[in-house]
Amino acid sequence: MLKSPLGKLCKGNGTECVEAMRDELxxxxxxxxxxxxxxxxLLKSSIVPDLAVVDNKTKRAQLPDHILQxxxxxxxxxxxxxxxxxxxxEELIDQIKDSLAGKERVKIVVEGEEDLATLPAILYAPPGSVVIYGxxxxxxxLVKATPEMKMYIDELMKKMIVEE
Incomplete structure (x- = not known):
């Protein structure tokens, strides 16, 4: 279910996509x-996200030093x-929720994997916000945090297995 884009897919390399999304961003x-x-x-294009969720990897490979810096x-x-x-x-979900509710910019560094963080980011982003993922x-x-999208994500997350 999560293989298909949840929003508007911009094909191309990173900076091309940021430029194509600039007005919405x-x-x-x-x-x-x-x-x-x-x-x-986004940062390379002078757009500083309010929330960045990273794991210091891309496609499960370590990032080059210049990107980490x-x-x-x-x-x-x-x-x-x-x-x-x-x-x-629960820790990651709560941190995303708190970060998006707050006023300061937050970078969450995940030990493990951040791929599914898109879901709670959409769910907890204030209406009128956008979530970008690769x-x-x-x-x-680019996913717009609309009431309809939030409802869809909420239903999707309720179907996920919860482990104690």
């Missing part, structure tokens, strides 16, 4: 970037959480 209440390369290309933007409060692959821990080997996806 600048008009958004908040911008959440899920994934290291997504956050990197670019992600160390000085406006971020840095928070570290554990989140195993193919999982959404679609591997295709481009970037």
């Amino acid at each position: 600048q008009g958004a209440k908040k911008v959440a970037a899920i994934g290291d390369m997504t956050a990197f290309y 670019s992600l160390e933007h000085n406006s971020y409060k840095r928070v570290e959480v554990k989140n195993p692959p193919a999982t959404l821990t 679609q591997p080997d295709e481009g970037s996806v």
Whole structure:
């Protein structure tokens, strides 16, 4: 179910996609970037996301040093959480929720994997916000945090297995 883009797919490389999305990004209440390369290309294009969720990897490979350094933007409060692959821990969900409700910019560094963080980011982003994530080997996806999308994500998350 999660292989298909949840929003508008922009095909191309990172900076091309950011330029194609620029109007929607600048008009958004908040911008959440899920994934290291997504956050990197936004920052490279002078757009600082309100929330960046990263794991210091791309396609499960370690990031080059210049990208890691670019992600160390000085406006971020840095928070570290554990989140195993193919999982959404309560800690990660709560941190995303709190970050999007707050006023400061937050970078959540995930030990494990951040791929599913898109779901709670959409669910908890204030209306009028956007969530950007990478679609591997295709481009970037922009999801508007509309009431309809939030309801869809809420129903989707309720179908996920909850482990204690």
